[in-house]
Structures are given as C-alpha cells and as structure tokens.
Amino acid sequence: MFSILFLCTGNSARSQLAEALFRKVAGDRFEVFSAGTYPQDVDPRVYQVLDLLSVSPQNLSSKTLQELPQQSFDFVITLCDQASRECAAYPESQALMHWDMVDPKPLDGVEPFLESARFLEQKIRLFLQLNSLDRLSPLESPTDLFKILSDGTRLRILMMIEDEKELCVSELVGALNESQPKISRHLAQMRDVGILEVRRQGQMMFYHLAHGLPDWCQLVLETVRIGNPAFINNEKIRLKALSVRASENEPELT
Incomplete structure (x- = not known):
C-alpha cells in the first residue's frame, strides 16, 4: 500500500480537505495523512463542505508532523508556500510535490471552501490517473x-x-x-x-x-x-x- 501526506502550515483547512477527499477517491490503495508545521484547530467550514459533498470526515484532526504514526511517505504534497519552504528537508519521501492553491480561511462563507474542494478533487483524480501505481513504467525517466x-x-x-x-x-x-x-x-x-x-x-x-x-x-x-x-x-x-x-x-x- 502506498502512503501520501498532505502538508500545510495550519493543517486546518486545505490539508484536511485533501486528506478526506483523497481517501474517498483513492479508496484503500493509499494510507492518507495530513499534518501542519504549526497546527491550528480545524475550521468548522471543512466539515460543512465535506457534508455537502457526502465525504466522510472520519479521523480528521489537526496534528504536527511529529504526531504522525510514520515519518516516511511515498508522496508528500504541500498545499501552501510556507509549508513548501519549511519542508524542504522533510520528510523522507519518494516524491515531493507542491499544489499551489488559495487559502480559503480568510474568505467569508462556505463557497471558498467548496472551490478549494473542487480544485483538490480535480488534482487528486489527475494524480491518480497519471500515476499508474500498479505497473512499472517502461521509461527510465x-x-x-x-x-x-x-x-x-x-x-x-x-x-x-x-x-x-x-x-x-x-x-x-x-x-x-x-x-x-x-x-x-x-x-x-x-x-x-x-x-x-x-x-x-x-x-x-x-x-x-x-x-x-x-x-x-x-x-x-x-x-x-x-x-x-x-x-x-x-x-x-x-x-x-x-x-x-x-x-x-x-x-x-x-
């Protein structure tokens, strides 16, 4: 089974949405985690959006990197510029990526969170489509x-x-x-x-x-x-x- 970590500064909005959405789309092919470099409480609008999209919020919580049950991942995806800079030497991973997206927290209402969820779902589906993880590529690179x-x-x-x-x-x-x-x-x-x-x-x-x-x-x-x-x-x-x-x-x- 592959493992993936979504990393953000606060682990309170974008990375929580990404964890829940990825778990739904990928099914049991991945162990999915999220964490923050400086965790904050999960924004209540995260749960509102997940409920609107019929996505389970099970096991979502704001946590530090050190609180994760493992410290090595197949994929690490940062969702904010600050986290991208701070995790330059962390964590151990086969692939480090950055998905640049607007932080919905400073914006009013639920709609910015819905837009973030739509953006993430599109990126997640593309990621899964283009990474044929069940077979070896004939190309070296x-x-x-x-x-x-x-x-x-x-x-x-x-x-x-x-x-x-x-x-x-x-x-x-x-x-x-x-x-x-x-x-x-x-x-x-x-x-x-x-x-x-x-x-x-x-x-x-x-x-x-x-x-x-x-x-x-x-x-x-x-x-x-x-x-x-x-x-x-x-x-x-x-x-x-x-x-x-x-x-x-x-x-x-x-």
Missing part, C-alpha cells in the same frame, strides 16, 4: 520521452502511430518519404527506451505504442496530436495513397 520528441522524424513517426495505432516499416517509409535505414534507426531507438513495441507477422514488422506506457506519456502524445491537427497532413495523404495502390494491385475475387 520523462527525459527519455522528451529526447525522442525533440527530433522531427521521430515525432512524426509517433504521431502517425498514435493516429493509426500500428504501422509497418514500409508504410512509415512511404508516408514520411524517408529512407528505410533512417526510419529503422529511429524505430529502434524508440523501442530501446520502451516507447514502442513490435509485432512480427511473417516478414513484416509492425510497430505500436508500448502496452505498459504510462498514462502521463500517452496524454502528452495525445495532446501534441490534438493540439497540432495539421502536423502530419502530408504523411496521412501519402499513407492513404499507399493503401489505395495496394488495394488496386490485389487480385480480383470472383
């Missing part, structure tokens, strides 16, 4: 992906495969209008770092995105493709022409 994307030919190959799901070497050679050795070299590089996988069919080698590719990586590729709809227009046209010629050369069935 995000640097591997961005090195691949920095080359125009490799980027076009990935965009074509993202669109078509699977392409063979000859299709990529024709669509990109590049030499076979160049295409094969780029495919080998992407296969070596775990971005692509290959399926053999007779003498043909078909390439597709790796099945274990993490969600954040797939989201990057999808965002690049959708955000640049005309990027591979010419390549798509040439690929279509290849398929038309292939079908014209097939023997007619009688």
Whole structure:
C-alpha cells in the first residue's frame, strides 16, 4: 500500500480537505495523512463542505508532523508556500510535490471552501490517473520521452502511430518519404527506451505504442496530436495513397 501526506502550515483547512477527499477517491490503495508545521484547530467550514459533498470526515484532526504514526511517505504534497519552504528537508519521501492553491480561511462563507474542494478533487483524480501505481513504467525517466520528441522524424513517426495505432516499416517509409535505414534507426531507438513495441507477422514488422506506457506519456502524445491537427497532413495523404495502390494491385475475387 502506498502512503501520501498532505502538508500545510495550519493543517486546518486545505490539508484536511485533501486528506478526506483523497481517501474517498483513492479508496484503500493509499494510507492518507495530513499534518501542519504549526497546527491550528480545524475550521468548522471543512466539515460543512465535506457534508455537502457526502465525504466522510472520519479521523480528521489537526496534528504536527511529529504526531504522525510514520515519518516516511511515498508522496508528500504541500498545499501552501510556507509549508513548501519549511519542508524542504522533510520528510523522507519518494516524491515531493507542491499544489499551489488559495487559502480559503480568510474568505467569508462556505463557497471558498467548496472551490478549494473542487480544485483538490480535480488534482487528486489527475494524480491518480497519471500515476499508474500498479505497473512499472517502461521509461527510465520523462527525459527519455522528451529526447525522442525533440527530433522531427521521430515525432512524426509517433504521431502517425498514435493516429493509426500500428504501422509497418514500409508504410512509415512511404508516408514520411524517408529512407528505410533512417526510419529503422529511429524505430529502434524508440523501442530501446520502451516507447514502442513490435509485432512480427511473417516478414513484416509492425510497430505500436508500448502496452505498459504510462498514462502521463500517452496524454502528452495525445495532446501534441490534438493540439497540432495539421502536423502530419502530408504523411496521412501519402499513407492513404499507399493503401489505395495496394488495394488496386490485389487480385480480383470472383
């Protein structure tokens, strides 16, 4: 089971909302904690908002770091700038993150707390979506992906495969209008770092995105493709022409 700590200065509003919401969204996959560098009483509006959202406030209390049952966590997320600075050397964690958000406490009414809860729920769902914690990533680090994307030919190959799901070497050679050795070299590089996988069919080698590719990586590729709809227009046209010629050369069935 993974552990996560939400850290704020007062542990009286943002981190309490985050603890309760994360526990609801993540279920039993995580041990969830919150703490404060200078704890204060939990703001009553926290309980009002949780009640409105049908989220359990069970076990919520304001506490110091030293009061926690453990001092090492898989993830530590700070929710205010002061806590982010103060925990620079604390605590022991595999991953330290900061989610910048407005403190609702100085504001009037319940609505600022509702806005904080909506913001946190959105961030929590994105965190869980993009961290595939039940499988190992084929990439050693995000640097591997961005090195691949920095080359125009490799980027076009990935965009074509993202669109078509699977392409063979000859299709990529024709669509990109590049030499076979160049295409094969780029495919080998992407296969070596775990971005692509290959399926053999007779003498043909078909390439597709790796099945274990993490969600954040797939989201990057999808965002690049959708955000640049005309990027591979010419390549798509040439690929279509290849398929038309292939079908014209097939023997007619009688």
